[in-house]
Amino acid sequence: MESFKKVASMITPLDKVNVDTDQIIPKQFLKLIQKSGFGKFLFFDWRYDEHENKRPDFVLNDSRYANSKILVAGDNFGCGSSREHAVWALLDYGFSVIIAPSFADIFFSNCFKNGILPISLDEKTVEKLQKETNPIEVDLEKQTITTPSEKIFFNIDPHKKKILLEGLDDIAQTLQYEDKITEFEKNSGIPPILIND
Amino acid sequence: MNIVEKILARASNKSKVSPDDVVFANVDKVMVHDVSGPGVIKVFDKLKKQGISVDKLWDSSKVWVAEDHFVPSAEKVSAENIVKLSNFTKQYGIEKHFKYGMGQYGICHTISHEEAMVMPGDVYVGGDSHTNTTGALGAFSCGLGHTDVAYVLLNGKIWFKVPETYYFRLNGKLPDHVMAKDFILKIIGDIGTDGGAYRTMQFGGSGIDEMSVQSRLTLCNMTTEAGAKNGIVEPDQKVIDYLTRRGATNLSLVKGDADAEYEKMFEYEGSEMEPVVAKPFSPENISIVRESPSVELDKCYIGSCTGAKYEDLEAAARILKGRKVKIRTEILPAAISIYRRAMENGLLKIFLDAGVTVGPPTCGACCGAHMGVLAKDEICISTTNRNFPGRMGHVESQTYLSSPLVAAASAVTGKITDPRDLK
Numbered sequence: 064m065e066s067f068k069k070v071a072s073m074i075t076p077l078d079k080v081n082v083d084t085d086q087i088i089p090k091q092f093l094k095l096i097q098k099s100g101f102g103k104f105l106f107f108d109w110r111y112d113e114h115e116n117k118r119p120d121f122v123l124n125d126s127r128y129a130n131s132k133i134l135v136a137g138d139n140f141g142c143g144s145s146r147e148h149a150v151w152a153l154l155d156y157g158f159s160v161i162i163a164p165s166f167a168d169i170f171f172s173n174c175f176k177n178g179i180l181p182i183s184l185d186e187k188t189v190e191k192l193q194k195e196t197n198p199i200e201v202d203l204e205k206q207t208i209t210t211p212s213e214k215i216f217f218n219i220d221p222h223k224k225k226i227l228l229e230g231l232d233d234i235a236q237t238l239q240y241e242d243k244i245t246e247f248e249k250n251s252g253i254p255p256i257l258i259n260d
Numbered sequence: 261m262n263i264v265e266k267i268l269a270r271a272s273n274k275s276k277v278s279p280d281d282v283v284f285a286n287v288d289k290v291m292v293h294d295v296s297g298p299g300v301i302k303v304f305d306k307l308k309k310q311g312i313s314v315d316k317l318w319d320s321s322k323v324w325v326a327e328d329h330f331v332p333s334a335e336k337v338s339a340e341n342i343v344k345l346s347n348f349t350k351q352y353g354i355e356k357h358f359k360y361g362m363g364q365y366g367i368c369h370t371i372s373h374e375e376a377m378v379m380p381g382d383v384y385v386g387g388d389s390h391t392n393t394t395g396a397l398g399a400f401s402c403g404l405g406h407t408d409v410a411y412v413l414l415n416g417k418i419w420f421k422v423p424e425t426y427y428f429r430l431n432g433k434l435p436d437h438v439m440a441k442d443f444i445l446k447i448i449g450d451i452g453t454d455g456g457a458y459r460t461m462q463f464g465g466s467g468i469d470e471m472s473v474q475s476r477l478t479l480c481n482m483t484t485e486a487g488a489k490n491g492i493v494e495p496d497q498k499v500i501d502y503l504t505r506r507g508a509t510n511l512s513l514v515k516g517d518a519d520a521e522y523e524k525m526f527e528y529e530g531s532e533m534e535p536v537v538a539k540p541f542s543p544e545n546i547s548i549v550r551e552s553p554s555v556e557l558d559k560c561y562i563g564s565c566t567g568a569k570y571e572d573l574e575a576a577a578r579i580l581k582g583r584k585v586k587i588r589t590e591i592l593p594a595a596i597s598i599y600r601r602a603m604e605n606g607l608l609k610i611f612l613d614a615g616v617t618v619g620p621p622t623c624g625a626c627c628g629a630h631m632g633v634l635a636k637d638e639i640c641i642s643t644t645n646r647n648f649p650g651r652m653g654h655v656e657s658q659t660y661l662s663s664p665l666v667a668a669a670s671a672v673t674g675k676i677t678d679p680r681d682l683k
Contacts, residue, residue: 081453081542081648083646083648083651085627085628085646085650085651086649086650089628089650090329090627090629093295094295094330094338095337108649108655113654138454139453139454139457139487142454142487143389143646143648144388144627145296145387145388145389145403145404146295146299146405147299147405147406148299150405167454167457167487168457168458168489169389169403169404172405172408173405173408176405177407233407233419234307234312234407234410234411234415237411
């Protein structure tokens, strides 16, 4: 996984609550066996009509947001099916930060496994960010979001922060400690608690 | 400790755990299906490229595989996935692979209890968000993403933050016209689709004691739609009987302590419960059936892990016996074992006499995959679990979620109907 430090870009406002993973990547694309390329199917039914023409009123079809890396959405983002394809599609499309008042549990966890930073902020701040038309900067190290008018602090679990900053995934991280784990298990008979540092 | 804390303490070799503790739990069972399986294979391919060995799993005997989302294959990509899945189980020596066309198979969450794959007190994870269904057997069950499942397959362990528990007490039996589905929809309506976020939703009280295991499965299944980590019911003699009938032995029941703590208590009176529907486009959008708008329906779908267990089919048959459906109606038993019982007990005849199409076990149209997906503007009443835009087909189709009783009654009238109001 690539390491995550800072992202600066325009935001893409997605003013919807309860965006479920089936909207993010509709079921017909779950069958695809290839490893990448899910980005072109991101929000497919919202992006395209039944003849696969772009729907001009959908935000991803608005050229102003073409290179955006930061998605700002409503409450309970990523609910529904546990499909990790949803995170793969967002990442492949180019999003590396998602800001919302709240996230669904499995989706939230899947983000960290793939190098996406999900940021949960209070509803008012999210609403304000959705209206931001200038580029903003998200700094994971400092845990800040900088807009032309203010600096917003966000919370993140220190362990998850480390995973993103170092580009580790759980499996790679466990392997870093494989010797210690084996040693510990031999001596204590108790499953190890992974050490953070 | 409550039941969840006890299970996680046991699984992480600790004498005590509390909410918000992070534990590294040993997993008892893992499940993948024809969507998460190929997803896990992708993760394995990536790991292989990083030089990580994926030559063997931590314990193939604890892994089982279902084919449910896109089976029987409707086109060649799905067919290729099934081949891929078969190669995967062969490569890793996984013996419990329930293949369609080879005896028992069905929706993974139905197989999990029909085949007694999950035991009380187990930590059970799977690559699907409704894995929590078996919380009804007294297990700590939850869904994971593909990377997490890959991790468990290789290591047999996974991190959990011990969840806080919300306790939902049902006082007294539900009336005959009200099903567990109505109760869980009512709860989701009350707390919202993220109301249970990172909580366990525990169900108890005299109404739950009276409830069948199958009804409890419905409750735990839909805790997903409340955003919960999972749902759980303390196991009792009914669970022992249910699993024993399905071949399980040596059951031990984990229960919470008398002084167990819960973050919040919710009280419901069984006698006050009403048949409800969840209107488009969210499971929290609840309306009492008798107060619902008069909507002309196009279809009725009785299927899925939520709404096609034997008890669900029996409820539908109670309504459909001697009646005819007025709209297209499909019934898809959730597993072959259920299909067989429905045949042996005459339910299939009732359905066919009523004009219903009976299909094979599959997730089918619940997730909009195949087997009767919805066209633009079509309106469906369904015993499934989600009604987000496009869930069952076209993004401009509409789904009303209901119990099998309400769905069957509505199939007869062509409008959303309380089973008490059928002539």
